[in-house]
Amino acid sequence: MPDRSKLLIVDDLPENLRALNAVIRDDERVVYQAASGEEALALLLEHDFALAILDVQMPGMDGFELAELMRGTEKTRHIPIVFVSAAGKELNYAFKGYEAGAVDFLYKPLDTDMVKSKVNVFVALHRQRQETQRQVEALEQARREQEATLRALNEAQEDLRRALRMRDEFMSMVAHELRTPLNTLFLETQMRKMQIERGQQGVFPPEVWKKMVARDDRQIQSMIRLIDDMLDVSRIRSGKLSIRLGWTELGELLRRVVGDLSRQADDAGCRISLEVAGAAGGWWDEFRIEQVIVNLLTNALRYGAGKPVAVAMEADQREARITVRDHGDGVSAELAERIFEPFERGVDKHMPQGLGLGLYISRQLAEAHQGTLTVAGAPDGGAVFTLALPRLPAPV
Ligand SMILES: Nc1ncnc2c1ncn2[C@@H]1O[C@H](COP(=O)(O)OP(=O)(O)OP(=O)(O)O)[C@@H](O)[C@H]1O
Ligand SMILES: [Mg+2]
Structure with a gap:
């Protein structure tokens, strides 16, 4: 009316x-x-x-x-x-x-x-x-709504296209990442099968066997890591990534991780030094912190041009800070935030290494601890990644 x-x-x-x-x-x-x-x-x-x-x-x-x-x-x-x-x-x-x-x-x-x-x-x-x-106004309103809908539709379409593109790229990356170690493993087993068939098991001395098995082991580990990373990403995406706090000695953790990676460091022709100022015990998820440090160190070895890598830790009442510093090409200001995005790889995307998930997962893990993970340029070139972890109260 x-x-x-x-x-x-x-x-x-x-x-x-x-x-x-x-x-x-x-x-x-x-x-x-x-x-x-x-x-x-x-x-x-x-x-x-x-x-x-x-x-x-x-x-x-x-x-x-x-x-x-x-x-x-x-x-x-x-x-x-x-x-x-x-x-x-x-x-x-x-x-x-x-x-x-x-x-x-x-x-x-x-x-x-x-x-x-x-x-x-x-x-x-x-x-x-x-x-x-009133009709003119209603018409105008309808036109505006139509325009907004169209815009939203276009955006959704663009998102969809991007998602599809990402899925395709992702599948080819995963396929590639799994194919390479699987190829090597396949060749190894073929070779061993042949040797067994010919009764030639004793052809290699034990050290050579050890080395071969160790190599197989590394290939398998890297595939497991890749699959774990993908599982982590889907956990993050569905909001199901959780941390389990336990009493953790960060100094010890660092010593162990650096020790575990010494082989990989040797392969990269690179020395990892460790400097721990005092003891830092606290409530963190040891397994997840280890994952972050391993990611940062693997990156430093990968992208650090074989130059020395320095790991350091300092802690105060409030938080513990771990830095991983390398002397490679560093990370440009433009890339500094992007590399923490999933599937984001540096300049040379075709380098057959990694899916670009390490830093994404690592930052999510830092944030799950209410901490931060950031990157800066080192004054003498190279990159410095800093993981800051606040001291969390004991879980009840
Ligand atoms: N220490 C570093 N120096 C220079 N660039 C780095 C360094 N660490 C990471 N980057 C750049 O950031 C990108 C993303 O790193 P991230 O660890 O997320 O993925 P990735 O190493 O490529 O693959 P993934 O870790 O999944 O195996 C890398 O591709 C690289 O370009
Ligand atoms: Mg990485």
């Missing part, structure tokens, strides 16, 4: 106002009355009228003067006006600035039917205008 139409009647004589009101009043209208031009102006500024019926002859501001003022004001310019005047008078008044149809005349004595029909026409016009306006 549309709002009730507002009508304004202006006349200096109360009995005229009463009479006019009685003629034009009905349930779907509100009639406002003003006894002077000034009073009318105040009402005009406050309300949105469908029509103003002005007595021409009034003391003070007369009907025409009021109409002039209405034309000069944006808010009232478009209100249709009906002048009421004594028949035969003021008809030669040259009224300027009126749109055709926006003004009309009624003559005293008022003919009730005439008044009613004129008012009805103007009210109907006003309603129509309001309705059109």
Whole structure:
């Protein structure tokens, strides 16, 4: 149900106002009355009228003067006006600035039917205008919504495309990463099968056997790590990555990890030094912290150009900080944040190493400890990764 139409009647004589009101009043209208031009102006500024019926002859501001003022004001310019005047008078008044149809005349004595029909026409016009306006607004609103939907759709499509591209790249990366060690293992087993068939088990001395088995072991370990990484990513994505706090001696942990990686360091022709300032025991997830350190050290060996790698730890009341510093090409400012994204690899994406998951997982693990993992450039070149771990309260 549309709002009730507002009508304004202006006349200096109360009995005229009463009479006019009685003629034009009905349930779907509100009639406002003003006894002077000034009073009318105040009402005009406050309300949105469908029509103003002005007595021409009034003391003070007369009907025409009021109409002039209405034309000069944006808010009232478009209100249709009906002048009421004594028949035969003021008809030669040259009224300027009126749109055709926006003004009309009624003559005293008022003919009730005439008044009613004129008012009805103007009210109907006003309603129509309001309705059109509403439709225009609704249309505009619909257009805006459509545009927003289209934008969202485009974005979703782009996301989907990106996701598909990522999935394809990911599958080919995983395939490649698994294929290489599996190939080697396959060749080894083929060779051994042949030797067994030919009764040549004793052809290699025990040291050579040991080495071969150790190599197999490394290949298998790296495949397990890869699969574990992928499992971690899906845990992170589904919000299921959790840490289990236990009493952890960070110094000992570091010594052990550096020891475990010494072989890999030798292979990379690189020395890892370790500097631990004091003991730092605290509640952390030892297994997960080890994972982070291994990731950082593996990276330092991979990307550190065979130059020395320095691991250091310092701790205070609040937190423990572990830094891993290498002397490779370092990480550019532009890459510094991106390398913590999943599947984000450095400049040379075609280097057949890694999926670009290590730092992503490591940062998530640091954050699961309410800590941080950041990278900076070392003053003498190379990269410095800092893992800051706040001391957490004992689990209950
Ligand atoms: N110490 C470093 N020096 C220079 N660049 C580094 C260093 N560590 C990481 N990066 C860059 O950051 C990228 C992401 O590292 P991240 O450990 O996440 O993945 P990755 O080593 O490529 O593969 P993954 O760790 O999954 O086996 C690397 O590809 C490399 O370009
Ligand atoms: Mg890595």
